[in-house]
Amino acid sequence: MKKILLSLITTAMVVGCSSSATSNFSKQSHYSGGQRVSDTTHYYWFTESTSQSVSAADHVTSETNGWYETSYRWDEGNVREVVRKGEQLKAGELVPYTVHVRFNKDGEAVYQQYRVEKKILPLNEGQLERYVLEAESIGNMTKDQNKKGLELLQGFWDGTTFELCNGKDYTEVEFNNTLPSFVMSRLSSLDNYIGFLGKIRNNTVYIDELLILADDDYDCVERPNLID
Template sequence: MRQGCLLSWRIIAMKKFILSSLITSLILGCASRSPLPNQEQYSYYTGGQSAGDATSLYWYTEKTASPNSAADYVTAGDYGWYHSDYRWSQGKLREMIREGEQIKGDGLVDYRVHIRFNKEGEAIYQQFRLDGKILPIKPDELTRYVDDAQRVASVAKAQDKKGFKLIQGYWDGAHFETCKGKSYDHLEFNQTLPSFVVNRLSDVENYVAFVGTRKKNRVVVEELLLLSGEEQACIERPSLLEEKDQI
């Protein structure tokens, strides 16, 4: 009888040991497979503004609080349009590409700008194509491109600090649906709009892009940027720089 009890006790003890070892192995195994913490923290900003005939949409990204990338989409009515892609490295603008159309004579022609900068800010590679021809880039134009990149960053961050973001979507007079599929019942404006804009928004489905905020069941428009027909597609962040071209 004692031998039977002793044998049962040994079996129970062995089971406890095996179970304890299994739990320890699982814990150590999970710990060894868990990914290391991501040391690179990204922050994303969006915004936009209207100035004169030009309307701009902005996207900006920081990595560990330093400039990483930016993009813009700018339209100027009959004068043309463009979109750009910018990349920074170690706090310095290192590369940009811009593509679009600009007015020439009686119509619009294609153009493309591609510039690479060294860490001192010198343009070590420049290419400007206009209507199929390669032309030089003037020094003041180089400065303007750098200023454009900085403007995207500064405006987007300043608007984000106020709680504003770039919002795009479609309004049918009763409901607003963002380009990401989120629906809201109310569209409010914090600016005075021309009567023809108010009339158009009241009963026709439209694409709208604006700087504003999203609340529980409504969106508030701080500045209306674009208003177009429902056939207008949502404008995605430009991506013109290929991975292999980035510095």
């Protein structure tokens, strides 16, 4: 990432869907969600059609170990392609890396490339299996979070108005009273980017669990699209 996140959360948090499941004319349903584990924040997106997985994506940032984002593609019920790019810690410095894997219908990796800086390295069976498991877990998690009626909301708060990343403004904002007092103090006095688990009802934004708190020049996170 361009900058390190300012995190005020000391325990793992689960963040729900950034949009409720919706079905369009093609009968696709879209989900999003995520979680925070230690110092790492995960944003997830998932799409299915008539209960069949179609695609997924993630955007993962760590305060100490870099970042990555991934696109996953299914075909006939199986994960068939994974593309990832990011930066990882190597010898105390962040270096770029990419991963591209294609699987056949039997789950065998028929194409794989793992590139760190300018070197191409092999992927072992455990790594290949992990990519498939990560893809499947995104679908399960985002759908479970959607059932709770929660969303992953992103935007900017100046103490009086919350502006969603889509540009819509809300002046009625209710904070969960379990948020630490020092977090509440910052939210009431500074311009901030915030990502949180919550919902919007009757023109009121309800903030249940704060996930990310950063300066207001932090960019909104969009769903990665790395597969043509």
